[in-house]
Amino acid sequence: MAVTIHEVARGAEVSVSTVSRAFTVPEMVHPETRRRVLQVAGELGYQPNRAARGLVTGRTGNIGVVVPDVANPFFSAVLKGCAARAREARHVVFLADAAEDPRVEAEVVGAMAKQVDGIVLCSPREDLAQLERLAGIAPLVLLNRDVEGVPSVLMDSADGVRQAVEHLGALGHRRVAHLAGPATSWAGKERLRGLRAAAPANDVEAVELGPFPPTFQGGVQAADLALARGVTAVLAFNDLMALGVLSRLAARGVAVPRDMSVVGFDDIEMSGMTPEPLTTVRMPMEAAGRAAVDMLLDEQTTESELQRWLPTQLIVRSTTTPPAEVR
Amino acid sequence: MAVTIHEVARGAEVSVSTVSRAFTVPEMVHPETRRRVLQVAGELGYQPNRAARGLVTGRTGNIGVVVPDVANPFFSAVLKGCAARAREARHVVFLADAAEDPRVEAEVVGAMAKQVDGIVLCSPREDLAQLERLAGIAPLVLLNRDVEGVPSVLMDSADGVRQAVEHLGALGHRRVAHLAGPATSWAGKERLRGLRAAAPANDVEAVELGPFPPTFQGGVQAADLALARGVTAVLAFNDLMALGVLSRLAARGVAVPRDMSVVGFDDIEMSGMTPEPLTTVRMPMEAAGRAAVDMLLDEQTTESELQRWLPTQLIVRSTTTPPAEVR
DNA sequence: ATGAAAGCGCTAACAC
DNA sequence: GTGTTAGCGCTTTCAT
Numbered sequence: 001m002a003v004t005i006h007e008v009a010r011g012a013e014v015s016v017s018t019v020s021r022a023f024t025v026p027e028m029v030h031p032e033t034r035r036r037v038l039q040v041a042g043e044l045g046y047q048p049n050r051a052a053r054g055l056v057t058g059r060t061g062n063i064g065v066v067v068p069d070v071a072n073p074f075f076s077a078v079l080k081g082c083a084a085r086a087r088e089a090r091h092v093v094f095l096a097d098a099a100e101d102p103r104v105e106a107e108v109v110g111a112m113a114k115q116v117d118g119i120v121l122c123s124p125r126e127d128l129a130q131l132e133r134l135a136g137i138a139p140l141v142l143l144n145r146d147v148e149g150v151p152s153v154l155m156d157s158a159d160g161v162r163q164a165v166e167h168l169g170a171l172g173h174r175r176v177a178h179l180a181g182p183a184t185s186w187a188g189k190e191r192l193r194g195l196r197a198a199a200p201a202n203d204v205e206a207v208e209l210g211p212f213p214p215t216f217q218g219g220v221q222a223a224d225l226a227l228a229r230g231v232t233a234v235l236a237f238n239d240l241m242a243l244g245v246l247s248r249l250a251a252r253g254v255a256v257p258r259d260m261s262v263v264g265f266d267d268i269e270m271s272g273m274t275p276e277p278l279t280t281v282r283m284p285m286e287a288a289g290r291a292a293v294d295m296l297l298d299e300q301t302t303e304s305e306l307q308r309w310l311p312t313q314l315i316v317r318s319t320t321t322p323p324a325e326v327r
Numbered sequence: 328m329a330v331t332i333h334e335v336a337r338g339a340e341v342s343v344s345t346v347s348r349a350f351t352v353p354e355m356v357h358p359e360t361r362r363r364v365l366q367v368a369g370e371l372g373y374q375p376n377r378a379a380r381g382l383v384t385g386r387t388g389n390i391g392v393v394v395p396d397v398a399n400p401f402f403s404a405v406l407k408g409c410a411a412r413a414r415e416a417r418h419v420v421f422l423a424d425a426a427e428d429p430r431v432e433a434e435v436v437g438a439m440a441k442q443v444d445g446i447v448l449c450s451p452r453e454d455l456a457q458l459e460r461l462a463g464i465a466p467l468v469l470l471n472r473d474v475e476g477v478p479s480v481l482m483d484s485a486d487g488v489r490q491a492v493e494h495l496g497a498l499g500h501r502r503v504a505h506l507a508g509p510a511t512s513w514a515g516k517e518r519l520r521g522l523r524a525a526a527p528a529n530d531v532e533a534v535e536l537g538p539f540p541p542t543f544q545g546g547v548q549a550a551d552l553a554l555a556r557g558v559t560a561v562l563a564f565n566d567l568m569a570l571g572v573l574s575r576l577a578a579r580g581v582a583v584p585r586d587m588s589v590v591g592f593d594d595i596e597m598s599g600m601t602p603e604p605l606t607t608v609r610m611p612m613e614a615a616g617r618a619a620v621d622m623l624l625d626e627q628t629t630e631s632e633l634q635r636w637l638p639t640q641l642i643v644r645s646t647t648t649p650p651a652e653v654r
Numbered sequence: 655a656t657g658a659a660a661g662c663g664c665t666a667a668c669a670c
Numbered sequence: 671g672t673g674t675t676a677g678c679g680c681t682t683t684c685a686t
Contacts, residue, residue: 002440002441002663004662004663004664005663005664006663014672014673015672015673015674016663016664016665016673016674017665017666017672017673017674017675018671018672018673020664020665020666021665021671021672024665028671028672029671029672030671030672033671033672045437045464047437047438047440047441048663048664049382049441049442049662049663049664050441050442050664051378051379051381051382051387051441051442051663051664052378052382052662052663052664052665052678053663053664053665054378054664054678055376055378055379055382055662055663055664055665055677055678055679055680056663056664056665056666056677056678057664057665057666057678058678060378065422069407070403070406070407070410071400071403071404071406071407071613073398073400073403076397076398076400076403076406077398079397079398079403079422079424080396080397080398080424083397083422083423083424084424084426087423087424087435092421092423092438092439092442093421093422093423094419094420094421094422095392095406095410095420095421095422096410096414096419096420097406097407097410097411097414099411108414110372110374111374111419112419113329113374114329114374114376114377114378114679115376115377115378115419137372286398329679331678331679331680332679332680333679341656341657342656342657342658343657343679343680343681344656344657344658344659344681344682345655345656345657347680347681347682348655348656348681348682351681355655355656356655356656357655357656360655360656375679375680376678376679376680377680378679378680379662379678379679379680379681380679380680380681381662381680382661382662382663382664382678382679382680382681383661383662383679383680383681383682384662384680384681384682385662441663
């Protein structure tokens with residue numbers, strides 16, 4: 001069995017409260033006593049049982065993170081940010097993989113509720129009513145989803161699209177396809193919003209395609225459609241799709257920097273895996289994770305600043321070139 | 328505040344023990360009583376506080392998982408397996424990102440120890456003594472590391488290398504380079520072992536290069552060395568490195584399926600990101616995560632089967648071809 | 655089949 | 671500055 005506070009108390013010849021204080025409010029115990037307590041605790045390898053502590057304080061020191069898919073590099077980056085920030089605050093993260101299923105999502109939030117101080121819900125697939133219900137059972141911070149009254153961390157994808165469209169427009173592209181991801185995606189709607197606003201202003205015609213699955217295969221599928229519509233550039237929902245597009249274009253003999261420009265989202269370059277210099281809109285995923293945990297830890301969050309917007313940035317590489325007719 | 332067992336008891340007009348039993352040993356309470364209790368619990372949205380439960384039962388229902396880097400697709404796949412298996416067993420996973428730092432690793436194991444039923448330590452960077460110490464403070468299952476007396480899940484990379492070497496040898500390759508990753512990697516040592524055993528048997532000369540950082544950049548660096556040594560094929564420590572090699576070879580004008588064959592490990596195809604048909608040794612990462620949690624949950628594990636070996640498999644794609652001199 | 659009560663490891667009044 | 675004590679929400683004897 002693990003070593004308890006009582007054994008430390010006995011060893012240091014003090015009461016349990018003194019031991020407790022030595023750990024939680026050190027300045028309240030005599031330096032000499034504290035030294036002795038800490039010393040004994042060290043020797044015994046004592047570490048306070050956080051569950052027991054939580055039971056009385058009401059604060060668990062745990063923060064929950066729910067992602068639709070851990071294996072998706074987008075979310076693992078978010079997760080990394082959460083874990084890093086949590087550790088700084090000496091908190092621990094509870095992870096749940098919702099397997100892209102809204103029902104599982106709701107379920108795990110319920111299961112976690114009691115054992116965490118708050119939950120970061122990433123790109124939740126739930127409907128509004130569910131989300132509002134969940135926000136009632138535990139402090140929530142939404143990532144990539146915006147619900148009235150619920151704190152959230154948002155990435156400015158609309159602006160990312162604007163940057164991309166501006167860039168393409170400046171190069172001379174006049175018809176660009178947008179390959180949508182899942183219809184329920186908040187980020188997807190934002191991008192569409194950005195697209196519709198930016199396209200006219202930059203004299204480009206937006207061809208809206210989709211929805212497609214946000215996967216490599218989805219990109220393959222989308223590429224054929226884009227080709228059929230005679231665009232000179234495509235904006236893919238994410239890097240995975242962009243990769244699929246690239247692959248399909250290659251297979252159909254369409255030279256990518258020359259005949260068609262491709263822009264992706266969710267830059268995964270961090271893993272060094274961007275296989276060709278694919279132009280992308282960089283989403284600050286790790287920063288978003290940090291920010292979300294941050295809001296959870298910051299008590300005042302709920303009252304004042306309910307939304308945290310993170311900027312996105314277009315990273316231009318060699319795969320965007322002027323269309324053939326302009327060159 | 329959350330709804331407690333007392334409120335349910337009051338609502339259902341029974342004692343708390345009955346409520347408790349209705350949840351933990353349903354067959355011990357009268358069907359009618361149980362129905363009423365569950366009904367009230369449902370209405371109130373009651374969910375037992377697992378921390379409190381753990382305090383008395385000694386079992387927390389939590390599984391700790393420590394990875395060197397969540398953002399590494401290899402580990403996020405493992406993590407996914409862990410999360411999935413944990414959920415099946417109605418357990419929750421505690422995640423810690425050790426940031427590739429052995430000290431942090433030891434630290435988080437200590438911090439987690441009390442609040443979990445066991446810990447999965449992935450590719451631990453610690454030295455043997457540390458690991459043995461950690462095994463004493465919490466039930467541990469090692470992944471990708473083998474320590475006497477500590478349960479572990481291992482992937483048969485040596486056999487993977489054997490398959491690769493056999494394949495290359497059969498195609499006519501006579502000199503193949505092995506690009507090592509971090510010197511402390513257990514998997515790396517295993518691969519080397521497999522290589523040294525398989526090379527002579529297949530009439531191929533193994534050129535051992537490295538160590539290199541297990542990254543894209545590491546691959547770039549390694550490619551030049553491999554080129555200088557006049558090999559016709561390379562075995563890269565992992566896919567990231569393999570990608571780096573590919574990239575560098577392309578930059579130096581070496582045609583990849585034709586002038587040089589490249590084989591990677593840690594197949595990341597699951598994310599649809601294998602950019603070119605790179606031949607790889609598939610590591611069953613998700614299965615490994617499942618297996619690890621499985622061993623933690625299975626009480627008997629510690630006594631009987633201390634090691635679980637998972638098979639690896641060579642996935643041949645078009646990038647392995649006979650060397651020029653054979654064609 | 656059910657209730658009463660003890661206690662898991664800890665913190666937070668409340669004494670001294 | 672330190673000790674005593676009463677719970678936190680739950681399970682688990684031990685009665686009944």
